Amino acid sequence: MAAPDHILLNGYKHVLYTTKSLSQDKSIQNSKTFHEWLDKRRSVREFSDQDVPKEIIDNLILSASTAPSGAHKQPWTFCAVSNPALKTKIRQAAEAEEKESYEHRMSERWKKDLEPLGTDMHKPFLEIAPWLIIAFKKVYEFDENGEKHNNYYVNESIGIACGMLISAIHNAGLVTLTHTPSPMNFLTKILDRPSNERAFLLLPIGYPKSPAYVPDIHRKGLDEIAVYYD
Template sequence: MAMVFSSLTPVFIAIICVLIGLLLKSSKRNTKQEESKTHKKAASRPWVDEDLKDSTELHVEEDDDGGEWQGLEDNIVHIPFSMEHYSEEDMVKRSKDFYELLNKRRSVRFISDEPVPREVIDNVIKTAGTAPSGAHTEPWTFVVVEDAEIKHQIREIIEEEEEINYEKRMGDRWVNDLKRLRTNWIKEYLDTAPYLILIFKQVHGMLPDGKKKTHYYNEISVSIACGILLAALQNVGLVTVTTTPLNCGPRLRVLLQRPVNEKLLLLLPVGYPSKTATVPDLTRKPLEDIMVTI
C-alpha cells in the first residue's frame, strides 16, 4: 500500500502544480480585464475636472483641536429676529411676480459691450454673499474681471481647452446634445461682456497660525450663492451664461493670482444682451414634473 501511494505522489504533485498554474493564469487574466475595464471607464469620462469634483464631504483634520471654534469667538451673540409678515394675497402676488421675473432668465451667449455701473456688480455680489454656508464659513471668493487684456487672456485659455474638450474629452453623446443649442468652443462673450465674474470655492480656509480651517459643505454653500447671484443679476436686467471651464481651473487660478485652496466653480460673463441676441426656444418642466407632495 505504501509503495502504491509512493508511486502516485509525483502524479498528485504534478496535478497540483498544473492546477496552481491555471489558477494563476486565471487570476492574471481577471486582473487584466479589471484594469481594462477601469481604463475604459476612465477614458469614457476624461472630461471630469479635478477642480469641479464635489468636495462636500466633511474632512476631519489631523490636528483637530477637540472642538474649539476655528479662529472665531467662542460665543456668538444671538439677537431678536423679525421680518415683514405679508397678507396671503400679497404673498401669492409676490411669489407669482418673482416667478415671472426669474422665468424670463435665459442663458445668453451674445452680450453687449455696453458699460454696466460697477456699483450694480458690487451690490449683486453682496447679495450672493448673503447665502447660507456650513457653520457660517462663507467659503466663496468672487473675482470680478473688467480689464480687457485679462479678459482676453481668460478667453484664450478657455478656448484652447474647450476645443480639446469638444474634439476629444467630452465624447460624441455630449457634443451631439449640445448641437441643438448651437454652442461650440468659441467664446466671444468673454471679450465683449463688461465683466467676468469667476466664482471660486474655498476648499478650506487658513487660520492666522497657519493651520487649515475646515469649510464644511463648501461645494453646496458656494452653489447656493451662485443661485442667488443669478437671481440678483436677473433682478437688475443683466444677462449671463453659466460656464464651467473644464480643465482650466489651475491656469486661471495662476492668472488671477488666487491661492491653491481656491478651486474655480463657475464663470459668469455679465452684461446687457446684444441687440441681435438670440436664445433657443426652450420650455421648462411643469410643476407636476418637478414637485412631489406627500
C-alpha cells in the same frame, strides 16, 4: 411684553429676527409674480460691449454673499474682471480647454444634446462682455496661527451663492450664462489665486446685444419636478 432685541445662546449673541408680515393672499401673489419674473431669465451668449458700472458689480457680489453657508464660513471669493488683457488671456485659455473637450473629451451624445443650444468651442463673449465674475470656492482656511482648517459643505454653499448671484444679475436688468471650461485650473493661475481656492464657475456679465437670440427651449412643468407628500 415686547421680545428683547437679542439673547445669548451658548454664550453667543443672537439678534431678534424681524420681517414684514404678509397675508396668505399676498404671499401667494408674491410667489407667483416672482416665478413669472424669474421665468423670463435666460442664458444669453450675445453681449453688448456697453459699460456696466462697478457699483452694480459690487451690489451683485454682496447679494451673492448673503447666501447661507456651512457653519457660516462663507467659503467663496468672487473675482470681478474688466481688464481687457486679462479677459483675452481667459478667453484664450478657456477656448484651448473647450477645443480639447469638443474634440476629445465629450461624448457624441453630449455634443448632440448641446446642438439645440448652439454652443461650440468659440467663446467671444469672454472678451465682449464688460465684466467676468469668476466664483472661487475656498476649500480650507488658515487661522491666525497658520493652521489649516477645512470648510464645510463648500460645493453646496457656493452653489447656492452662485444661484443667488444669477438672480441678482437678472434683477439688475443684465444677462449672463454659466461657463464651466473643464478643467478650470488656468483661472487660478491667470488671476493669481491662493492654493486654498478652486475655480467653480465663470459668469460673463453685461447687457444683451441688440438684437440677441436665445434657443427656443422650455422648462419642465411642476408635475415633472415636484413630488408632494400631503
